Amino acid sequence: MSESPPSVPALNNRTLDATSGGQLETPGYDRARIEPAVVHFGVGGFHRAHQEVYFDHLAELGFTRWGVIGVGMRRPEMGEVLDAQDNLFTVVERDGEDSTAKVIGSMVEYLLLAEDRTAVERRLADPRIRLVTLTITADGYVLPDGPCAGADSVFGVIVDALDRRRRAHQAPFTVLSCDNLPDSAAAARAATATLAGRRDPALARWIQERVSFPGSMVDRITPATSPGDRDEVEEDFHVGDRWPVITEPFTQWVIEDDFCNDRPPLDRVGALFVHDVAPYKLIKSRLLNGVHCALGYVGYLAGHRTTDQAMSDPAVAGFVERLMRAEIAPLLPPDVPGMDPYAYCDTVLERLRNPSIGDRLARLCRRGSTKVPDYLLPSLHAAYAQERPRARLALAVAAWLRYLRGTDLDGAPIDVQDARAGELREAARRGGDDPGPLLALRDVFGGLADDAGSVAVLRGALAGAFADGSTLRAALAAPDRLALPRPLEPHEHP
Ligand SMILES: NC(=O)c1ccc[n+]([C@@H]2O[C@H](COP(=O)([O-])OP(=O)(O)OC[C@H]3O[C@@H](n4cnc5c(N)ncnc54)[C@H](O)[C@@H]3O)[C@@H](O)[C@H]2O)c1
Numbered sequence: 001m002s003e004s005p006p007s008v009p010a011l012n013n014r015t016l017d018a019t020s021g022g023q024l025e026t027p028g029y030d031r032a033r034i035e036p037a038v039v040h041f042g043v044g045g046f047h048r049a050h051q052e053v054y055f056d057h058l059a060e061l062g063f064t065r066w067g068v069i070g071v072g073m074r075r076p077e078m079g080e081v082l083d084a085q086d087n088l089f090t091v092v093e094r095d096g097e098d099s100t101a102k103v104i105g106s107m108v109e110y111l112l113l114a115e116d117r118t119a120v121e122r123r124l125a126d127p128r129i130r131l132v133t134l135t136i137t138a139d140g141y142v143l144p145d146g147p148c149a150g151a152d153s154v155f156g157v158i159v160d161a162l163d164r165r166r167r168a169h170q171a172p173f174t175v176l177s178c179d180n181l182p183d184s185a186a187a188a189r190a191a192t193a194t195l196a197g198r199r200d201p202a203l204a205r206w207i208q209e210r211v212s213f214p215g216s217m218v219d220r221i222t223p224a225t226s227p228g229d230r231d232e233v234e235e236d237f238h239v240g241d242r243w244p245v246i247t248e249p250f251t252q253w254v255i256e257d258d259f260c261n262d263r264p265p266l267d268r269v270g271a272l273f274v275h276d277v278a279p280y281k282l283i284k285s286r287l288l289n290g291v292h293c294a295l296g297y298v299g300y301l302a303g304h305r306t307t308d309q310a311m312s313d314p315a316v317a318g319f320v321e322r323l324m325r326a327e328i329a330p331l332l333p334p335d336v337p338g339m340d341p342y343a344y345c346d347t348v349l350e351r352l353r354n355p356s357i358g359d360r361l362a363r364l365c366r367r368g369s370t371k372v373p374d375y376l377l378p379s380l381h382a383a384y385a386q387e388r389p390r391a392r393l394a395l396a397v398a399a400w401l402r403y404l405r406g407t408d409l410d411g412a413p414i415d416v417q418d419a420r421a422g423e424l425r426e427a428a429r430r431g432g433d434d435p436g437p438l439l440a441l442r443d444v445f446g447g448l449a450d451d452a453g454s455v456a457v458l459r460g461a462l463a464g465a466f467a468d469g470s471t472l473r474a475a476l477a478a479p480d481r482l483a484l485p486r487p488l489e490p491h492e493h494p
Pocket residue numbers: 041042043044045046047072073074075135136137138139140141154178179180218219220221222223
C-alpha cells in the first residue's frame with residue numbers, strides 16, 4: 001500500500017483528533033490505559049475485521065484489561081504500516097450504498113516473529129497475557145516431521161512459552177484458534193501436544209492437564225484490501241490509513257466456554273459462549289464455506305469475477321439458493337439455539353449479494369483440495385447416505401473438476417491456487433469428460449466414486465454442461481437432467 005497524499009492526515013495517535021468527526025468513529029477510550037492480555041498470531045485482514053473489533057468494543061465499554069499484541073509471521077509490510085500508525089487501523093463496513101468506518105485502537109503493539117522472536121517470548125511470559133489467539137490459515141497447523149522440527153513455527157513458540165510458565169509455576173494461557181478448519185481447536189491442541197511431546201513428556205502432560213483449547217466459530221466475510229479500497233477510504237472518510245480493512249456489517253463469534261486463565265467478557269459485545277461449538281461450526285461451514293466453494297467455481301466458469309457479479313446472474317443465484325435450501329439445509333441439525341439453518345440461508349444469501357465489498361471469486365476458489373473435502377463433499381456424502389436430492393451438490397463438484405483443468409470456458413488460463421494444483425490438473429486433463437482419474441484420489445474425494453448417482457451427474461456435466469455459457473446456465477437450471485441416460489446413437493441400438 002502506498003503513502004497517502006499530504007492533504008489527508010496520516011493516521012496515528014497524534015492525528016486522531018484531527019481525523020475524528022464526520023463519518024469516521026475513533027476510539028472513545030484512552031489508549032494509554034489499555035493493558036495487554038491477548039497475543040494474536042497472524043495479523044491479516046480477518047483478524048483486524050473480527051477479533052480486534054470485539055476487543056475494541058470491550059475497551060469502549062471500559063474493559064481496558066484486554067488489549068492485544070499482534071504478531072506477524074514473515075512479511076514485514078503490515079508491521080511497517082502499523083508502526084507508522086501507532087497500531088491504529090480503520091475497519092470499514094460496507095453494505096450496498098451504506099458505509100461506516102471505525103478506527104480500532106485495541107492493538108497495543110505489533111511484533112514480527114521472524115525478526116523479534118525474543119520479544120514475542122518475553123510478552124508470552126508476561127503473566128498479564130491470559131489468551132493466545134490464532135488466524136494463521138490451515139497451513140500454519142502443518143508441522144514438519146523430525147524430532148526437533150517445528151520449533152520455529154507458531155506452535156514451537158507457544159510450547160516454549162508454556163514450558164517457561166510451567167517452570168516458573170505460573171498459570172498457562174488459553175489457546176483459541178480462529179481459523180477456518182473443521183475442528184480448529186483439536187488441530188491447535190494436536191500441534192501443541194506433538195511439539196511438547198517431542199520436547200519433554202512432563203511438559204506434554206502439564207499442557208494436557210492445564211491448558212484449554214476452546215473451539216470457536218468465526219464468521220465475517222473479509223476480502224483482501226485493494227489499493228482502490230485504500231483510496232476510497234481516504235476519500236470517503238478523510239483518513240490516511242495505508243492499510244484499512246473492508247468488511248460486511250455481519251459478524252458472529254461463538255466460543256466454547258473453556259478458558260484456563262480468565263475469560264474476556266466477549267458476551268458483553270456480541271459473542272456467544274456455548275458448551276459445544278460443533279453444531280454452529282457445522283451449519284456455518286456447510287452453508288457458507290461449502291456454498292462459497294460452489295459459488296466460486298460455478299460463478300468463475302459462468303464468466304464472473306466477484307461474488308456480487310455472480311449473484312446478480314439469475315442462473316447462478318437461483319442455483320445457489322436451491323443448492324442451499326433444497327440440498328444442504330435439510331441435512332443440518334434443526335434445533336441449534338439461535339442458528340436455524342433456513343434462517344441462516346436467508347442471511348447468507350443476502351450477504352453474498354452485498355454489491356460493495358467486492359469479494360473476489362479467486363479468493364473463494366483457492367485451496368480447493370482442502371476446502372471442498374471439508375465443506376462441500378460432506379454434504380454430498382450425507383445426501384447420498386440419506387437418499388436425499390444431490391444433483392446440485394454434484395454439479396458444484398463437477399464445476400470444481402472442470403476448473404481444475406486450468407482453463408475457463410473460453411480457453412483462457414486459470415491460476416489454480418492449490419498446494420496440489422499440479423497433480424489435480426494432470427488428473428483433470430487426463431480424465432477429460434471422465435471424472436475417474438480425479439475420483440481415484442480417495443484422500444480428496446473419499447468414496448464419491450462409489451456413489452453412482454453423483455458420478456452420473458459428474459459425467460453428464462463434464463460432457464455437456466461446460467461447453468459454453470448457455471449450456472452451463474441450462475445445467476444450473478435443471479441439474480437433474482444431467483444424470484439422465486443419454487439417448488443411444490443409431491449404431492449403439494441393440
Ligand atoms: N477472510 C475471511 O472472510 C475469513 C473469515 C473467517 C475466517 N477466516 C480465516 O482466517 C484466517 C486468515 O484469513 P485472512 O483472510 O485474514 O487471510 P490473510 O491472508 O489476510 O492473513 C493470513 C495470515 O496468516 C498468516 N500465515 C499464512 N501462512 C502461515 C503459516 N504457514 N504459518 C503461520 N502463519 C501463516 C499470514 O502471515 C497472515 O498473517 C484463515 O484461516 C481464514 O480461513 C477468514
